[in-house]
Amino acid sequence: MTTFDDRERAFETKFAHDEEMKFRVIARRNKLVGHWAAGLMKLSAVEAEAYAKDVVRADFEEAGDEDVIRKILGDLTAANIEIDDAAIRQQLADKTVEARRQLMEAQG
DSSP, X not given: OHHHHHHHHHHHHHHHHHHHHHHHHHHHHHHHXXXXXXXXXXXXXXXXXXXXXXXXXXXXXXXXXXXXXXXXXXXXXXXXXXXXXXXXXXXXXXXXXXXXXXXXXXXX
């Protein structure tokens, strides 16, 4: 019975680790996309950092990426920058890869 318990505990630990990594990748990705959008809006470094944090916070409104896309699309449109949600989705995909790479490098 202890072998089964050990395997179950190991599975639960791996699941928790994987979920934490997924959360960290998405948060890092959102920050990177926020910096990208801030660059398009020509925000200062301080404003860009604040904006990137706002994008990360926007992701907590609902499950999925729609809340982030809606925020960035709305902000870029308000800044008179022509962009569509497909371009933002592409940035999300690109920045996911970059965020995962950054986290893997940080872990060593």
